[in-house]
Amino acid sequence: MAKTSTDRDSARGMDLLQGTLDMLVLRTLQWGPQHGHGIGQAIRQQSDGLLKVETGSLYPALHRLEKRGWLKSEWDKSDANQRAKYYRMTAAGKAQLSREQDRWTQLVQAIGRVMNPAPDKK
Amino acid sequence: MRPSDDDLDEEIRAHLELAVRERVEAGEDERSARRSARREFGNLTLTRDTMRSVWRPQWVDGVEALGRDLRFAVRSLLRAKGLAVTVIVTLALGIGANAAIFSVVSGVLLRPLVNRDEDRIVYIRQSGAAANAANLTFSVPEVSDLRSRVKAIGEFGEFSVVEFTMTGLGVEPRTVIAGVVSGPFFDVMGLRPLYGRLLDASDDGPKAAGAAVLTYRFWMTALHGDPSVVGIIYSTIFTRRIALPRALGDFPAVLLNCYTKDRKVNAVVPDETAGASAVTRYLLEHGHRRIAFINGEPWMDASGDRLKGYRHVLAKAGIAFDPAIVRNGDWLPLSGYQWTSDLLTGERPPSAIFCANDLMAIGALEATRELKLRVPEDVSVMGYDDQELARYTHPPLSTLVLPNYEMGRRAAQLLIEITVRGKSVSPMEIKIHGPLVERASVGPAIL
Numbered sequence: 001m002a003k004t005s006t007d008r009d010s011a012r013g014m015d016l017l018q019g020t021l022d023m024l025v026l027r028t029l030q031w032g033p034q035h036g037h038g039i040g041q042a043i044r045q046q047s048d049g050l051l052k053v054e055t056g057s058l059y060p061a062l063h064r065l066e067k068r069g070w071l072k073s074e075w076d077k078s079d080a081n082q083r084a085k086y087y088r089m090t091a092a093g094k095a096q097l098s099r100e101q102d103r104w105t106q107l108v109q110a111i112g113r114v115m116n117p118a119p120d121k122k
Numbered sequence: 123m124r125p126s127d128d129d130l131d132e133e134i135r136a137h138l139e140l141a142v143r144e145r146v147e148a149g150e151d152e153r154s155a156r157r158s159a160r161r162e163f164g165n166l167t168l169t170r171d172t173m174r175s176v177w178r179p180q181w182v183d184g185v186e187a188l189g190r191d192l193r194f195a196v197r198s199l200l201r202a203k204g205l206a207v208t209v210i211v212t213l214a215l216g217i218g219a220n221a222a223i224f225s226v227v228s229g230v231l232l233r234p235l236v237n238r239d240e241d242r243i244v245y246i247r248q249s250g251a252a253a254n255a256a257n258l259t260f261s262v263p264e265v266s267d268l269r270s271r272v273k274a275i276g277e278f279g280e281f282s283v284v285e286f287t288m289t290g291l292g293v294e295p296r297t298v299i300a301g302v303v304s305g306p307f308f309d310v311m312g313l314r315p316l317y318g319r320l321l322d323a324s325d326d327g328p329k330a331a332g333a334a335v336l337t338y339r340f341w342m343t344a345l346h347g348d349p350s351v352v353g354i355i356y357s358t359i360f361t362r363r364i365a366l367p368r369a370l371g372d373f374p375a376v377l378l379n380c381y382t383k384d385r386k387v388n389a390v391v392p393d394e395t396a397g398a399s400a401v402t403r404y405l406l407e408h409g410h411r412r413i414a415f416i417n418g419e420p421w422m423d424a425s426g427d428r429l430k431g432y433r434h435v436l437a438k439a440g441i442a443f444d445p446a447i448v449r450n451g452d453w454l455p456l457s458g459y460q461w462t463s464d465l466l467t468g469e470r471p472p473s474a475i476f477c478a479n480d481l482m483a484i485g486a487l488e489a490t491r492e493l494k495l496r497v498p499e500d501v502s503v504m505g506y507d508d509q510e511l512a513r514y515t516h517p518p519l520s521t522l523v524l525p526n527y528e529m530g531r532r533a534a535q536l537l538i539e540i541t542v543r544g545k546s547v548s549p550m551e552i553k554i555h556g557p558l559v560e561r562a563s564v565g566p567a568i569l
Contacts, residue, residue: 036133037140055137056164060172063125067176073125080143084136085129 021053021061023104026070026089026097033074035084036062062087070096124177130170138163175251243310244275279307296344300334308335324368331367353541355533356380361391361423374541378533386549388540390533393553394424397522398431398476400558401504404520405474406439409567410502414447414472416461416482425450428478428506447472451482458482462489466501473501473567480505480512483519487563498565508559520564523556 028034028042039062040053065071070093076086089097125133138159145155163169246268249256259282260268269278282302289295305323313320315335325333354370357378364380366387377389405413415432418425433443447465451457458477462485465472477483483505490497497503497517505512505521512519532552539545 035136035140037137037144041144054164055162056169056172059133059137059169060176063173063176067124078140082136082139082143083132084140085133 020104021057022065023097023100024051024053025058025061025065026093026100029071029087029089029093030097033076033086033088035078035086037084039087065093068096069093127170127174130173133173134163134166134170277306277310278304279310280304281307298340319371331365331369333367333369353537355530355537357533361394363423374537376533376537376540378529381551385551388536388547388549388551390529390536390552390554392424392524392529393555394427395431395434396553396555397506397524398428398478399435400431400555401476401506401522402432402435404558405476405502405504405564406435408474408502408564410472410474411441411567412444412447412470412472412474414449414461414465414475416449416451416458416475416477416486418451418453418478418482420450425478432476451478453479453481455481455485455488458485459489460485462486462503463493466490466493466495471501474504474564475501476504476506478506480507480509480519480521483521483563484511484515487515487519497563500568502564502567504564508556512559512561515563517563518561520559520561522558525554525556528556529554 024043025039028039028046031042034042036055036059040055040058044052062071062073066073066087070090071087072090073085073087075083078084138156141159141162142152142155145158146152150158248258248260248264250258260280265278265280268275280303283299284302285297285299287295288298303321305321305326308320309322320335321333324330353374353376355376355378356364356367356370358364358380361379363383364377366375366382375387377387379391381387381389381391402413413432413436415429417429420426420429429448432448436443446468449461449465451461458481461482462475465475466489475483475486477486483503486503487497490501490503495501503519505519506524508521508523512521532554536547536552540547
């Protein structure tokens with residue numbers, strides 16, 4: 001469901017693998033509470049502009065994560081004194097992040113083995 | 123906690139404000155920043171609805187969608203009142219159906235309906251908001267429910283789309299998009315064939331032979347509009363007896379890799395008995411007297427005939443048939459591996475193992491390696507089929523060619539003789555056997 005679009009002035013950019021958005025959101029919130037806009041920007045910056053999460057995917061994802069008990073939300077004022085809804089990771093969210101991270105590492109390794117098999121491996 | 127609708131709106135508004143502010147700070151003027159932020163956000167309503175639906179129990183979506191569908195169905199039926207024949211076409215476009223497929227459907231399937239009473243045809247589809255799908259495939263039980271319960275409808279024609287790869291037309295294999303239809307479909311749609319016949323109820327059911335109707339476009343582009351189909355080669359994947367498909371009609375036909383019970387149709391089949399005889403004889407020539415045979419599944423023609431060849435040659439050489447060293451595998455490497463381990467660790471192990479296909483022979487080679495036995499010094503292994511991978515095993519596998527190419531060539535030759543050259547041929551079964559390929563997995567028996 002998660003879709004990304006390419007940065008307009010860059011030819012680069014790629015689609016987000018299905019099921020990875022939740023993990024990216026949780027990972028971003030590891031550094032502390034953040035509002036939806038900030039989460040989107042953080043993912044974009046961390047990926048050097050390659051991943052741009054569409055709001056249409058991001059906000060439903062935040063609510064889904066909150067419903068599952070992995071996030072908690074709270075209205076607060078931003079640094080610039082603007083009202084915004086801040087999301088914070090719960091303990092269950094931390095456990096989920098570590099599960100997803102393991103799964104992701106395994107997936108990357110497995111795909112890597114298929115795509116770049118070591119020669120003459122017995 | 124479940125947020126209120128106001129809360130959702132507020133969150134979206136806050137997002138837009140943050141985005142605007144960021145742009146203004148980067149030097150954009152406020153009006154254009156507001157426009158860009160709004161454009162970047164995309165569909166506000168859709169996003170809010172999706173956010174809201176996250177919090178809703180899933181059955182609510184189902185009920186809402188069902189309500190919509192019922193209203194639609196009732197309206198459609200009212201509009202078509204007095205209908206004697208109403209037709210339902212289910213379109214299984216599946217998730218991810220796109221405009222391109224849809225335009226094919228409307229162009230190819232729906233436009234020809236000008237020939238028929240369009241207002242008596244209803245197109246039924248189902249959506250599932252919970253599954254986020256606008257057009258869900260109907261399952262077979264769902265279709266039979268509709269068929270048995272909806273009395274206002276005279277006949278149902280089902281339609282779904284499947285993609286497959288077609289080879290043998292020109293040089294390149296190509297992807298063909300096909301519709302899968304139920305027997306009454308063409309009748310329901312009021313379509314008539316330009317040439318040949320359409321499908322009907324007798325083409326339904328598990329026992330029906332496969333049949334296809336080509337679109338005019340496919341016939342013109344892929345077959346160059348050639349109406350002179352002079353004959354048909356009908357082929358099966360594995361060797362078996364068949365009932366002659368009705369679709370062959372009166373066309374001259376040559377059966378390839380299959381045959382009819384009465385043997386009244388020309389057929390080209392592999393000579394399995396001769397093949398297995400050649401393999402067994404070859405092993406005998408290398409001094410082997412105790413030759414195990416790992417066969418395929420016993421119900422298959424190929425297995426029965428190969429066993430016949432093996433037994434026949436042993437009998438001629440005066441060697442008693444020993445059922446203890448004949449096993450039925452399933453054509454896959456694992457069964458070759460298991461039976462070989464079993465045979466070689468049992469009492470009176472064989473000096474040679476004949477596997478009824480190369481895959482099981484590969485399993486056999488693996489088993490010998492594990493038992494620290496050398497091939498062919500300690501035990502000989504023989505395959506069957508000569509698949510390409512037989513060349514790359516260690517040691518390379520000696521095997522017998524399953525003459526697929528030669529069979530195809532002979533079938534084509536026979537068909538051309540009958541149809542193009544007008545030769546009259548009394549029905550015959552041509553059995554073809556392939557040569558033995560000596561590689562390095564068979565050696566002299568240890569005495």
